[in-house]
Structure formats: C-alpha cells, structure tokens
Amino acid sequence: MTPAIDLLKKLKIKFNIHQYKHDLNQTNYGKEAIDKLDPSLNVTAAQVFKTLIVSLSGNNKALAVCMLPVDTHLDLKKAAKALNCKKIDLADPNLAQKITGYLVGGISPLGQKQQLPTLIDLSAKQHTTMFISGGRRGLEIEIAPQDLVDILQAKLVEIIA
Template sequence: MTPAVKMLESAGIEYAISEYDRHLSGDGALRDFGKEAAEALGLSDDEVFKTLIVVVEGGPRSPEMVVAVLPVSCQLSMKLIAAAAGAKKATMCDPAAAERSSGYVVGGISPLGQRRQLRTVVDESAQLFDTIYVSGGKRGLDIGLTPGDLIGVLHATVAPLTA
C-alpha cells in the first residue's frame, strides 16, 4: 500500500485502484506517463490527471514548491499556476527535488500522501467528471476518486491551469 492509498484510507474516502503493465518505448526510454496510464486503462486523456511540482516566486512564501494537478491532455500554464498561487512567476521543479519533497519517483508522483504536503492547485476541469484518476504513488498504479474528495482531502485550490 502506498502513502497515497494510506492517506485515503485514513480519511475514509472511497477510491478505486487501477493497475496496469508499463510499456517502455523501443529504445527502453520512459515516455509520457499520464498518456500511458490513460491508454492502458482505456480512459480519456481528459479524465486522467498528472501531478506536476512547480516552484513559484514573488509570492508571500517565495520561493515555494506547489503541486499542480491537471489533465494529461493539457499543458500547464506557468502564468496561471503562478496566479493561482498568488505569485509572480512559476518554473518547473527540478525532478530530483520533486522526488525528495514528495517521496515518490517521477512518473509515480501522487498529489496524495506526499512526504511533505505542499499547497495544491487542481485544474477546474476536474469538476466536469464524476471520477478522475491520479497517480497512486508508483508507476503503473492510478487511483480513481471523485474530484470533490481529492480537493477536500488535499485542502486544494481549484483554478484554471491550462491555456
């Protein structure tokens, strides 16, 4: 059981676990983890959400790491995540720093059960679905839950994150 699953269990939140076999590209490289999950689970790229960690600057707690949760079909707008965090600018977090902070490996970073719970912003499109899927804390494991439960358990802000 991953820390993400343990967090949901302890909060009494209903969820569904979806596991899938990972497929490496022909050259053995890892590719787009979110799209891989959507394809393997037979889901739309819009209902599977990726977890990105950014560093925002020019805000009240600058610099600060912030979690962005958005559909795998979309690109994160740095201007919008900065605005949602009350900061002037945002940049992608160094992958090694994201792994240290979250306790997860890249491609398996969950917004749930992170080693250090960061401020989280969920893209407003999550509210269009009854169930969304986020990483369960390891590659090849996704968790399906209601957007309201995800937002509630993380005390997340909801905002537009994609241009």
C-alpha cells in the same frame, strides 16, 4: 501499498485502484495510463490528471502542486496568479522526487512527505471521477474530484494553457 492509498484508507475515502504493467521504456506516463487502463472504464485523457511540482518565484524551498489533464499544458502565468506569486517554474525532477517521496511518473498528490499548496484544474469538476497517480508508475487511483479537493485543501482554478 503506497502512502497515497494508506492515506485514503485512513480517511475512509471512497476510491478505486487500477493497475497496469508499466513499460520501463515509456516516459510519457499519462499517455501510457490512458492506453493501458481497462478499456471498459471508458477513460478519456481529460479524466487522467498529472501531478506537477512547481517552484515559486525561483525558490526551490517554496513549492506547490499543480494537477491538470495529461493531454494539456500548464499555463505558468495562470498558476502563478492562483498561487499569489510573480512566476513559477517546473521544479527540478530530482527535487520533486526528494520532496514528495515519489518517483517522477508516479508522483501522487496524496501522501507526500509534506503537504504542499495544491491547484487542481477546474476541468476536474466536469467528471464524476478522475484518475491520479497512486504513488508509483502503473498505479492509478480513481477518486471523486471533490474528495481530492477536500483532502488536499486544494484550489480549483483554471491552470491549463
């Protein structure tokens, strides 16, 4: 499958896989996931989280992961404060792909080439399960938020604007 799924299996974490046919013309990957996930799941945009790679203080060697609902925007100041740095910026997409080993639109927080400091928006706690990229476009992992926090040693903080 993918490094993300392999990691979950290795750790014996409970999760579900949801697949859909990715439209090659689609660039709003989060909206596509919401639209194409099985309607019987009753998935809301608040449950589907995007994975953003950010650079700390303009340093392309100091990176972190920010996870937030796909229909929200990252508050750069809140995230920078949570990461104990003056400012953050979205990392260059090519750098994000190189560092994580995943393509943009399919970047999973799990199974990356190296584990980066990770922030997950506090809103994840409102859900029994959340949906994250499984490591490729058209592949979502449904997982309990606390399991994701534990695996990634992530901080649950408010990072949405």
